[in-house]
Amino acid sequence: xxxxxxxxxxxxxxxxxxxxxxxxxxxxxxxxxxxxxxxxxxxxxxxxxxxxxxxxxxxxxxxxxxxxxxxxxxxxxxxxxxxxxxxxxxxxxxxxxxxxxxxxxxxxxxxxxxxxxxxxxxxxxxxxxxxxxxxxxxxxxxxxxxxxxxxxxxxxxxxxxxxxxxxxxxxxxxxxxxxxxxxxxxxxxxxxxxxxxxxxxxxxxxxxxxxxxxxxxxxxxxxxxxxxxxxxxxxxxxxxxxxxxxxxxxxxxxxxxxxxxxxxxxxxxxxxxxxxxxxxxxxxxxxxxxxxxxxxxxxxxxxxxxxxxxxxxxxxxxxxxxxxxxxxxxxxxxxxxxxxxxxxxxxxxxxxxxxxxxxxxxxxxxxxxxxxxxxxxxxxxxxxxxxxxxxxxxxxxxxxx
Amino acid sequence: xxxxxxxxxxxxxxxxxxxxxxxxxxxxxxxxxxxxxxxxxxxxxxxxxxxxxxxxxxxxxxxxxxxxxxxxxxxxxxxxxxxxxxxxxxxxxxxxxxxxxxxxxxxxxxxxxxxxxxxxxxxxxxxxxxxxxxxxxxxxxxxxxxxxxxxxxxxxxxxxxxxxxxxxxxxxxxxxxxxxxxxxxxxxxxxxxxxxxxxxxxxxxxxxxxxxxxxxxxxxxxxxxxxxxxxxxxxxxxxxxxxxxxxxxxxxxxxxxxxxxxx
Numbered sequence: 256x257x258x259x260x261x262x263x264x265x266x267x268x269x270x271x272x273x274x275x276x277x278x279x280x281x282x283x284x285x286x287x288x289x290x291x292x293x294x295x296x297x298x299x300x301x302x303x304x305x306x307x308x309x310x311x312x313x314x315x316x317x318x319x320x321x322x323x324x325x326x327x328x329x330x331x332x333x334x335x336x337x338x339x340x341x342x343x344x345x346x347x348x349x350x351x352x353x354x355x356x357x358x359x360x361x362x363x364x365x366x367x368x369x370x371x372x373x374x375x376x377x378x379x380x381x382x383x384x385x386x387x388x389x390x391x392x393x394x395x396x397x398x399x400x401x402x403x404x405x406x407x408x409x410x411x412x413x414x415x416x417x418x419x420x421x422x423x424x425x426x427x428x429x430x431x432x433x434x435x436x437x438x439x440x441x442x443x444x445x446x447x448x449x450x451x452x453x454x455x456x457x458x459x460x461x462x463x464x465x466x467x468x469x470x471x472x473x474x475x476x477x478x479x480x481x482x483x484x485x486x487x488x489x490x491x492x493x494x495x496x497x498x499x500x501x502x503x504x505x506x507x508x509x510x511x512x513x514x515x516x517x518x519x520x521x522x523x524x525x526x527x528x529x530x531x532x533x534x535x536x537x538x539x540x541x542x543x544x545x546x547x548x549x550x551x552x553x554x555x556x557x558x559x560x561x562x563x564x565x566x567x568x569x570x571x572x573x574x575x576x577x578x579x580x581x582x583x584x585x586x587x588x589x590x591x592x593x594x595x596x597x598x599x600x601x602x603x604x605x606x607x608x609x610x611x612x613x614x615x616x617x618x619x620x621x622x623x624x625x626x627x628x629x630x631x632x633x634x635x636x637x638x639x640x641x642x643x644x645x646x647x648x649x650x651x652x653x654x655x656x
Numbered sequence: 657x658x659x660x661x662x663x664x665x666x667x668x669x670x671x672x673x674x675x676x677x678x679x680x681x682x683x684x685x686x687x688x689x690x691x692x693x694x695x696x697x698x699x700x701x702x703x704x705x706x707x708x709x710x711x712x713x714x715x716x717x718x719x720x721x722x723x724x725x726x727x728x729x730x731x732x733x734x735x736x737x738x739x740x741x742x743x744x745x746x747x748x749x750x751x752x753x754x755x756x757x758x759x760x761x762x763x764x765x766x767x768x769x770x771x772x773x774x775x776x777x778x779x780x781x782x783x784x785x786x787x788x789x790x791x792x793x794x795x796x797x798x799x800x801x802x803x804x805x806x807x808x809x810x811x812x813x814x815x816x817x818x819x820x821x822x823x824x825x826x827x828x829x830x831x832x833x834x835x836x837x838x839x840x841x842x843x844x845x846x847x848x849x850x851x852x853x854x855x856x857x858x859x860x861x862x863x864x865x866x867x868x869x870x871x872x873x874x875x876x877x878x879x880x881x882x883x884x885x886x887x888x889x890x891x892x893x894x895x896x897x898x899x900x901x902x903x904x905x906x907x908x909x910x911x912x913x914x915x916x917x918x919x
Contacts, residue, residue: 266680271673278680283689298844300769372768372844414802419714420760420848422804425826440807440826442760446845463739478844479699479768563736570743572736592905594733 269546278385298371298449300476300483303364310359310456316341318353319498320507322542323391325352326535331514339469341396341509353394354498359458360490366447375588376445379421379455379487381413383470383495385462392542393500397510409437409445412458415468415497421457459628462500468497502635507538556584556609556629558651560637564590567648573639575599575652584609595621602626613641700845701770703869706763708775710879713758713850718797719745720727721752724885725916729907738900740796740821748796755887757793758808759851759880765841774868776849778819778878780862787888790823793854794897808852809837812894813859813886819851835908851878854894855886892916 291532296302330344341349347353366374410424421443437443445453462468472495489495496562508515516533557579564573571592577599578585586599599611613625629652630638637652699705723729728751733743740748748754765773797803805826811819820834839847853863863878889895895916897903906915 266898267670271670275673275677275680277682278677281684282680282687285684285691289687289691373842375764375844375846377762377846377848412804414799417714417717417799417803422806425805438807438821440805440823441821442848442850444846444848446842460802463802477764477766477846480766482764505662563734569731570733572734592908594833641842 269313295370296368296449298366298368298374298478299375300374300478300481300485301375302366302368302478303374303447303476303485304367305485305487306363307490308361308363309490310361310458316346316358316396318349318394318396319356319388319391319500320349320353320394322392322502323540326539326542329514329535329538331512332537339397339510342512345509345512346396349394349396354496355491356393357459357495357497359456360511362455362457362487363452364445364447364455365452366449368449370449372479373451373582376447376474377420377442377477377489378475379411379413379443379457379474380418380473381415381459381470382473382497383415383468385416385464385466387470388465388467388499390502390508391500392502394507394509397508409443409454410456410461411443412459413472414463415470416462416464416466421455457498459495460496465499467499469494471495491511502542507533555639559655561655562636562639562650562652564639564648564650566646567643573650573652574655575639584611586611588613590621593621597621597625599627673877681901686769694867698769699767699843701765701767701773701869703773703867703872703874704843705765705767705775705843706775706867706869708865708871708876708878709762709764710761710851712756713760714797717799718758719748719754721748721754721794721796722791722889723752723794725792725892725912727751729904729912732904734904737898738797738800738898739768739802740798740800740899744899745798748794752794753887755885756881757795757853757886758809759853761851761878762846762848763839763841764846765843765844766818769843771870775841775865776818776837776845776868777866778809778837779816780811780813780859780861780884781864782813782859782884784814784855784857784859784888787858787890790892790913791887791889792892792897792903793889793894793911794899796899797817800898806850808850810852811863813853813855813861813863813884814857814888822852853884853886854896855888856890856894857888859886859888860884 329348330342364376368374411421412424413419413421423437423439423441423443425439443455445455447453456473472489473484473486476483476485506516514533516537556577558577560575560577562573564571571590573588573590575586575588584601584604588597588599589595590597594608595615597613597615599613601609602612603610608631609629611627611629613623613627615621615623625641625643627639627641630640632638632651639650639652641648732747732751733741735741735744763775767773807821807823807826809819810822819837821837822834831886837849841847851863861884863880863884865878867874867876892913903912903915
C-alpha cells in the first residue's frame, strides 16, 4: 500500500512538475522571442538623422560687407604677410561686420531604425523670405580652391527665391556600393531602408531677383502614413542667409593681408588686369563713389562687352571689343541681329566719359558716322548711348568672356 | 505530526504549482498576443497604399504658351539669356495662350510592410481634334538661367506612347536613350518626377497611370485638375522654344515654318 501510495505520489509530483514546467518554458521561449520585437527600433520619421557639414574643406570664403561698415578698423598690412587669404584678425572683423556667403553644404542622412519600412526624403527646397539688400560690396578671402574630397554623394543645387525642388546635377556619377542610381535631371529623392545612409552635396545660389534670402533648407520626410516637413540643420548657425551685394561687379579681394580692389567676372573672381592694390582710404573712397567717378582715367576699358540696345524700332544686342593702349582706345562692334559690324575710333576722353565715332562698311544696313558716348556706371558696367538715324539708342554694357 | 503534516504540504505544493502554471500560461498568452499585434496592425502594400499627389511645377516662375505661327513673331523682344524678361512675358501674354504644361508628381508607398508597388505607363485617354492653325510652344521661365537642367517625363497627349524621360536638356541626348517612366516602390519609399504635357493635336481628356501590387493592377486617373486640355501645334511637331533660341533670329531672315523645321 505504501509503495502504491508512493508511486501515485511520484506520478502526481511529475504531473505537477510538467504542468508547471511546460507553461514556464513556454513563457521563457515566448519572452525570448519577444525581445527583438520589443527592442527593435522601427522606422519612423523621428528616426531620421541629418548632419550638415561644410561641403568644401578648402575654399575661398566670400563675404558681403555693408558699405557703412567701420572700414577704418579693417586690419590691413602695409607689406605682404604670409597668411593666405584673410588673416585671423581680418576674419574676426568680417565675422562682426559682414555676412558670409554660404558655401555648399554636405548633408549626411541616415535611417537609424533597424526594422520596418523605408524612410523617404524628398522635396528638398529653400523656404524663407526675401528682402532688399542694404548697400554692400563683395569681399573675397582668396585661398586656393578645394574640392569635395572624393566622397561619393548626390550633387545638387538650390536657388533662393525659386520653388523648384533639388534636382540631381549633371555631373552625377554612380555611387559605389549603392543599389540606387541617381540620374542627372531627376528630382533628388532618398529612400533609406533601416540602417541606410546617404549624402547630398548642395550648392546654394543667390536669388535671381538679387534680393537677400533668409530662411532654411526644408525637406519632406515620410514613413508609412507619417509625413512631415523638416528644416535641415546647417553647418553654422540656425538660420540660412544668402546675401546679395548691391555694388555688382565690384570686388575687394584680400590675400596675404592686403586688399586688391577691382572688378569681378561672372564667377565672382577678381579680374586682375584691372585690379589695383587698395588701402582702407581707397576702399572708403570707392564706397563713397569717388573711385567710380574717377574710374575712366585709371581703369582699362579693354575687353569684351555686351548688352541690349533699346530706343531703336526694335531691340537688338551689341557686342563690343575694346582695345586700349595708353589713352588711345579703339573698338570693333557687332549687332548680331541686324546684322551689322562697325569700328569705333576714339574722339575724346575725360574722367567720366569716352566718346567714339562709329563707322560701318557700306554693305551693311546700319547708319554710318554715328557718335557714341561711353560712361562709367557705379556698378562697373558701361553706359552706351548713340545718336543713330535721329534716334537716341542706349545700352548697358557688361563685361563678358 | 508527520502523518498530519505531509498531506498539507503536498496540498500546498499542488496549489503553488497550479498558480505558477496558471500565471505562466496567462503570461504566455499575453506575450503571444503582444507578438501578433504588429502582424495584426501592419499595413501591407496594396493598391490603396499608393499615394499620388500632383501640383503645378514652379507655377510662379515657369509659364508655357502656345503661339500661332501667324503671329508677327519678329516683334518678339529679343534677349541674350535663357531667362524670360518682363517684356518677353508681356509679349507672350498678348500674343499667346498660356497653358499648364509642367506638373510635379509625388508618389509614395504608404505601406509599412509587404511587397513592391508599381507605378508605370502614364498615358493619355481622351479626344483629339485638329488645331485651326500651326503653332509653336514657347517656354517663359523667369529664372531659367540659374535653374538646374531637368529631365522631365514627357507625355505627348495626342499620341499612344507612355510618358518617357526626355533628357535632351542634359546635353547627353544622343548617348542616353529616352527611357519610359517606371517606379517600383518598396514600403515607405517615395518618388518624384516632373511631368510635361505637350500635344500635336488639340487634346481634351485625362492622363492615367497603371498601379500594380502583386497580381492586382488598376488604371487610375492622375488628378491634374478638372479636365486636361492641351492645345496642339499640328501640322508642326510640338517643339519647345525658349527666349534665347536661334529660332528668334532665324525668323528675322526667313519664314517661321522653315525656322521651326531647322530646330
